[in-house]
Amino acid sequence: LHMNTLTGILFLISLVFIFKFFFTFIQDIIAQRITRDLYRTVSSRIIRGWANADYRLLYLQTSTGYFMNILASVLWTFLGAFQNYGGVLVSLIFITVYLGFSVLLDWRITLSAVGAGMVVFILFRRFMTLTKQYSLRVVKEDERLQGGLVEFMQFYKYLKSTSRISTTGQYLEDIIHRATHLRFKIAIIGGFLANLPESLAVILVSLLLYVEIAFFGKEFSLIAVLILLFYRTFMRVVTLQSSWQKFLSGSGALKVIPEALEKIAKLKEQxxxxxxxxxxxxxxxxxxxxxxxxxxxxxxxxxxxxxxxxxxxxxxxxxxxxxxxxxxxxxxxxxxxxxxxxxxxxxxxxxxxxxxxIGYVTQEITMFNGTIADNISFWDDRPKEDVMRRVEEQCRKAYCTDFIERLPFRYDTMVGDRGINLSVGQRQRVAIARELYRGPDxxxxxxxxxxxxxxxxxxxxxxxxxxxxxxxxxxxxxxxxxxxxxxxxxxxxxxxxxxxxxxxxxxxxxxxxxxxxxxxxxx
Ligand SMILES: Nc1ncnc2c1ncn2[C@@H]1O[C@H](COP(=O)(O)OP(=O)(O)O)[C@@H](O)[C@H]1O
Ligand SMILES: [Mg+2]
The missing domain is CATH 3.40.50.300 (P-loop containing nucleotide triphosphate hydrolases)
Structure with a gap:
């Protein structure tokens, strides 16, 4: 190999790295933009689908935590997995470029390195499968947790009064325990897969270079460039590994999100x-x-x-x-x-x-956390005076004026979660005023x-x-x-x-x- 080939390659490498900066940066911007837009699109499809679902089918086919968990966590994991998939592709491109240069410099040593790398990769596949399974179980546990938390809060008083609160708390803790343990296992596998290849690579490259120098008498300048290329390649392989593993650990979400979208389409009220x-x-x-x-x-x-x-x-x-x-x-x-x-x-x-x-007054409490006026007008956005005039008018019809006027903050009294600050009879009369406010037929x-x-x-x-x-x-x-x-x-x-x-x-x-x-x- 001649000196000017080496110079040419060094120049090319510099160019590649400048290109690399722009490429990675732009790729990042694009990925983040896709993430943002995808989150908006998918979550609004879910919320609208949820709102437009057939009441009966919804309750038959989903649990309380199902859509909550999707919006709170699965969707982010899904997008993370999506980004890591992009990372996998980019790593593959870089690896190909680096290996291309290495082949130009010394095909024998390059092929040996690639062969050894592949063996390691195949050995790691078992861990990949495990990661995938654990990730699906994490989604299920999270779903249970979200549903459980809602009930914990919603039925807090009952659970407390009957001393069932600690059993329920224990149930939630158990879920958290399982979910965190699964996440722990996924992370350990991830750490193992992310760190082991580098050590293996250093040993492998040292061995190969030793053989080159000792038996084939290669020049040192060539060896130096090879070391740089191999190092970059292996670092990329490490990134590839961990992107792929992160992709897989989000793979539960990759299965759940399309399923959820399909489900919600089927739930649509006719x-x-x-x-x-x-x-x-x-x-x-x-x-x-x-x-x-x-x-x-x-x-x-x-x-x-x-x-x-x-x-x-x-x-x-x-x-x-x-x-x-x-x-x-x-x-x-x-x-x-x-x-x-x-x-x-x-x-x-x-x-x-x-x-x-249609106005609807049931035995169940339907109070929203806000003021009495909010609950009656349902956050009507007309001018405040108009709203208040109507609220007071309907309160007279619903016979709740007396008790409201005796409250320190009158119509601005906060009713608390599900109207906890009012008596059952008061809540019911406020609920009637709300229905009357809408002027239903x-x-x-x-x-x-x-x-x-x-x-x-x-x-x-x-x-x-x-x-x-x-x-x-x-x-x-x-x-x-x-x-x-x-x-x-x-x-x-x-x-x-x-x-x-x-x-x-x-x-x-x-x-x-x-x-x-x-x-x-x-x-
Ligand atoms: N989701 C459901 N699946 C099966 N049976 C139900 C369901 N919801 C209500 N039922 C049954 O329907 C019957 C009528 O209920 P409902 O109309 O609420 O009675 P009422 O209002 O007269 O007390 C009850 O026997 C109840 O057990
Ligand atoms: Mg009934």
């Missing part, structure tokens, strides 16, 4: 496109049946909810009253039969449009008063009286005094309509089930 926001005549059920899998809940129900009337659903617990309400709001779809909104079949209706005009009261004391119930009774005749009301309640106000009643039994009529008619018929129930107050 519906029509007709936007009708006002009830002109009635909502009608024609022979509606509903089952969960094979379990028949409602069979061949026909009923009518006339505009601006109060219709009460009466029946024991578990007979299907809430299911009827969920069919009205389109949250559940009938298995057979048809529901009509005026003359439009529900399946042709844009139900999310319809739901904007139809209001559902599903056992809204069941958990209340008589006094709170009377307030709600009064607010019902106040809105009666101006809205279509579906009322599920247990006290006779509440039901008395209904224009029409359906007595539901075992998923059938057993009796129907006005309160007076049903009550006066001494043979009716309703009469029996009324007498024994078992409504």
């Amino acid at each position: 519906g029509g496109i007709i936007k009708k926001d006002k009830l002109d005549n009635a909502i009608r059920f024609h022979n509606v049946s509903f089952s969960y899998d094979t379990k028949l809940i409602l069979s061949s129900i026909s009923m009518e909810f006339k505009k601006n009337t109060v219709v009460a659903l009466v029946g024991a617990s578990g007979v299907g009253k809430s299911t009827i309400v969920d069919l009205v709001s389109g949250i559940l779809k009938p298995t057979t039969g048809e529901i009509m909104f005026d003359r439009i079949p529900y399946q042709n209706l844009d139900v999310s449009w319809l739901r904007q005009h 139809i209001i559902v009261f599903d056992e809204a008063t069941s958990a209340l004391d008589t006094e709170s119930e009377q307030y709600i009774q009064k607010s019902l009286d106040a809105i009666k005749g101006t809205k279509t009301i579906i009322l599920i309640a247990h006290r006779l005094s509440t039901i008395k106000n209904a224009d029409y009643l359906y007595v539901i039994d075992q998923g059938h309509v057993l009796e129907e009529g006005t309160f007076k008619n049903l009550y006066e018929n001494r043979n009716s089930k309703f009469h029996q129930m009324s007498v024994s107050q078992q409504i």
Whole structure:
């Protein structure tokens, strides 16, 4: 080999390294930009899909922690894995370039080095498989943890009052224990794979160079350049190894994210496109049946909810009253039969449009962490004075003005998580004010008063009286005094309509089930 070949190669190497700087830097910018945009795109697809999912399918097919974990952690791992995949490709390019130069300088020593490197790489593959498996298990544990944490907080009071809090805490700790141990193992394998090759490489290169000098009598200047190239190559191999391993350790995410996107597409709620926001005549059920899998809940129900009337659903617990309400709001779809909104079949209706005009008050607490005014106006962004005027107006109708005005911060009182700072009866009245604030056409009261004391119930009774005749009301309640106000009643039994009529008619018929129930107050 001549001196000017060597000079030429040295010059080329310098050029390559200048190019390398720009290349790596630009590659980094591109990778970060892709990461940012991909996170935005994928997470908004997930959030929108989540919001537009079919309620029942969502609860059947996902756990509480599922989408939370994806947004909080899996997606980042996914993007990390993605970046490392880019790193793998770049390393491969550099390795090819370096090895190209080495081959030019001495093909024999280069090929021996590559051969030895490959053997090591194959030996390492077992660890790669392990990494992949562990990473999938980490995703599952994290999902469990997210769900568990939500419940821990949500049911904190119950768990504390029944001394189950430490068991639940232990359950969470166990998950963390397993997940961190898996992560630890992944990291140890990573460390092993990242550090061992360098030592092996130094030994290997020393050996090869020794052979070159001792047996083939190569020039020292050539050896020096070879050392530089080999060193760079091996360092790149190390980067390649660790990028590949990081890629694999994120591979759980690489499997989970596409699955999640597929799942969310399948969960999408089906519906029509007709936007009708006002009830002109009635909502009608024609022979509606509903089952969960094979379990028949409602069979061949026909009923009518006339505009601006109060219709009460009466029946024991578990007979299907809430299911009827969920069919009205389109949250559940009938298995057979048809529901009509005026003359439009529900399946042709844009139900999310319809739901904007349905108010819904349940026994469950639906309070958001914010002020009372926020909870009623639902963070309405109209001018504050307008909002407050409306809030106060609806509070009068919902009979909550008295207690609110006695609070130190009145409408600006923070209700706490799920309304913890208010009594159950107060929360319920605030919830009613919120529904009234939206000005819905139809209001559902599903056992809204069941958990209340008589006094709170009377307030709600009064607010019902106040809105009666101006809205279509579906009322599920247990006290006779509440039901008395209904224009029409359906007595539901075992998923059938057993009796129907006005309160007076049903009550006066001494043979009716309703009469029996009324007498024994078992409504
Ligand atoms: N996700 C579900 N899977 C299977 N059965 C269910 C599900 N949800 C409710 N049910 C059953 O449906 C029946 C009717 O429930 P529901 O309409 O809530 O009754 P009600 O409101 O009259 O007390 C009950 O027997 C209940 O066990
Ligand atoms: Mg119910």
